[in-house]
Amino acid sequence: MTETFLGMPATAPAGVGNLRGDEPFPVAARRALADAQLRRNLRHATGTIRAKSAAVIGEVPDWPELRAAGRAIKSDTMARLPELLEQLEAAVTAAGGTVHWAADAVEANRIVTDLIRAAGADRVMKVKSMATQEIGLNEALEAAGITPVETDLAELIVQLGRDRPSHILVPAIHRNRAEIREVFLREMPGVDPALSDEPAALAAAARRHLRETFLSTRVAVSGANFAVAETGTLAVVESEGNGRMCLTLPETLITVMGIEKVVPSWDDLAVFLQLLPRASTGERMNPYTSMWTGVTPGDGPQAFHLVLLDNGRSAVLADEVGRQALHCIRCSACLNVCPVYERTGGHAYGSVYPGPIGAVLSPQLTGVEENASLPYASSLCGACFDACPVMIDIPSVLVHLRARHVAERRAAHRTPSAEAVAMAAAAYTMDHPRLYAAAQRAAGLGRLAGRALPPPLNGWTASRDVPAAPPQTFRQWWAERRSES
C-alpha cells in the first residue's frame, strides 16, 4: 500500500477539462431555447425515456426500499472513503493491477498519456466515460499526438460531428437520426453514400467503422461505474457491447475513475445494479455488465492501470450538505424529468455534467464562483429528487449552493450587490408589521399599468402581465370586518 497525501481539498483546476462553460446559463439557455429542432428532439427523447423508466420502476414493489438502501450505502461509503480507497488499491494491486492517484485533471491526463506512450501506442480506443470527458482527456491526448477513438455509438456521433456531449447517458440526445446520418456521411471514412436514416442502418455503419478499431488497437481507456473495494473488481455498465470489446480485446487497459465510485462489497453492488438500469435507460437489467479484477493471465488485457481521480471531489466531500452530490451513479434520471433540461438541453450548462445533478456537482467541483449561474438554473420543482434512484435531495443542495454563492460574494466584495441590499431591506420591512403594511399599500398605489416593469423585473413582464392591485389587502379587509362586527 502506498501512502499518498492528496492535499487539502482543492477544487478542479481551470484551463483543463470540461467543467466550465464559456457563458452564464441564462445566456446559453436563450440560444438553445430559440432552436426549435433542438426543442423537438429533446421533448421526444426525454419523454420516451421518462415513460419507459416509469413503467419498469412501477414493476418493482420494493423500489422505495432499494432507493433508501442505495442512499445508505453511498452515505456509508463517503463517511469512510479514504479507508475504502486504500482497500481498493490493495486489492487491485494484489490482483496484478497498478493503481495511480491523480489529484486533478492535469495529473490524470499526464498519467494516462505517459502510460499510453510507455505501451508504444499512438492510438487508443475509448469506452464511454464521464470522468475522461470531465478531465478533457481526448484533448490532452491529441495534444500529445495520440488519437483517441470513441467507441460508444453516441460518443462516436459527437466525436465525428466535432460536437459536445449534452447528456450523461445519451450524449447525442440533441441530435435526431437525420442529423446523425448527415454526420456519418460527412465524417465516416468509406461510408455507403446511400446510407438511410433508419436506426439499424446507422448502427450497422458504425459497427463496420468500429470493428476495425477494436481488432487493431492495443490500448483502451475506460471509466468505471463501480469498483468493489473488497475484491478490487471494476465494473462498467453499457448497452452496446462496444465497451466490452474495449475492455477485453486490447493488451493494455487504463481505467480512469472518480474516487466516489467505490462501493464496499459485492452485496452493495447488487443494489446499484438493480437501481441503475431501471432509472437510467428504463431497462429491467443492464445488457452488458463487464467486471474484471486486475489481470488474468492468458485472458483479456495483460496490463491494467487504475487512475483514481479526485479533481475537486474531496472539496465536495468537505461540504456537509453538498457532499450527497457524490452519491450520483450517473443514471441521468434527473435530466430526463427536469423541465429546464428538457427545454434548454445539456450544452447550456457548460459542464459535461448537465441537468439538475450537474447544477449541484459542477459548481462544487470548480468552486461555486466559477459556475455561479448553475445553482439558479432550476425552478426547484423537485422532480429530480423524486426521480433520483439514490435519493439525492437536489433542490436542497441547489438552495444551499445559492446561499454559499451569496456568502462568498459578500466576503469577496466590500459593497453589497443590489440584490443583497434589496433582500436585506425586504427582510427588515417584513420583520416590522407596520412598515410592512405601509409597503403593501404603497405597492397597491404605486403600481403602473402592468406591462413593462424596470430591470430586473422586466424579465417577468417580457411574457407575463402583472396582476392588478386589489383595492385592499387582506389585512385591511380583516381589520375593517372586525371593526364592523
Next chain:
Amino acid sequence: MRIALFVTCLADTLFPEAAKATVRLLERLGHQVVFPADQTCCGQMHINTGYPDDALRLVRRHVQAFAPYDVVVAPSGSCVGSVRHQHAAVARRAGDERLASRAEQVARHTYELSELLIDVLGVTDVGAYYPHRVTYHPTCHSLRMLRVGDRPLRLLREVRGLDLVELPDAEQCCGFGGTFAVKNADTSTAMLADKMRHVLATRADVCTAGDASCLMHIGGGLSRLRAGVRTVHLAEILASTEPVPAGGSTSEGGPVRAPDREARR
C-alpha cells in the same frame, strides 16, 4: 375548531380573494378563524434566493406568531412547504437549536388548505357550487414537498356544477420558481408556454391551483395572450355557493355568492 390563518404575503398583498375565501369557507363549515396580526412572510423567497441569514428574522417572527395555535392553515402549498421543510434548517444553520425545535413544532400543526379539509376536518364535500369548466394544476411544492396527492381533486369532484377536466402533463412545473422567473426568464417562459398550451387544450374556463404564486404566473401569461381563461385559487372555488335569493354579498367570479355575514355568526 379554532384555526389560525397563515395568509402568506402574496395572498395578503396581491390575492386577498384567495385568503378571504379561505376564511369564508372555514367559517361556513362552522369553524372559528383567527388572524395573528404579527405575521408577515415565511421567508421562502429569501431562503431560495440564497439569503437564509436574512430569512432568519422572518422565521423567528413566523414561529412566534403561530406557536400559540393548535391548527394553522395557509392557502399555499409552497409556503407550507417552506415552513415544514426549511424553517428548522434555517434556524439550525444559524445555530439556534431552540428556534429550530419550535419551528418543527409549528410545522407539525401547519396545513395546506386541502390537507386541513380532508385530513383534519374530515370533509370532502364542502357544499360548494361552481358552474364552470375547470382544470387543476398541481403545484410542484404541494405535489412533491407536501404530497397532497389527489386531495384537491377529491374536493373539486364534490363541487356542484363544476365540470372538472384533466390537464395534460399536469405534473410538470409551470416555470414560476420564485426568482427563477426573473433570473431565467427565457427558460421560465418556455415552461410557461407549454403549460398554457396544455391549459388551453382542455378548453376550460378556469385554471385552478392551491398556490397564488403559480396562478399569478400562469394567469399573467394567459392574460398577456388575451386567452380568455381565468386563474382562480382553489379556496375561491370551494368557498363559492349557490346564489341566495336576496341580500348577501357576491364573491369574485360571477353568479356565485358567499353566505351573509350574519349567517356565519
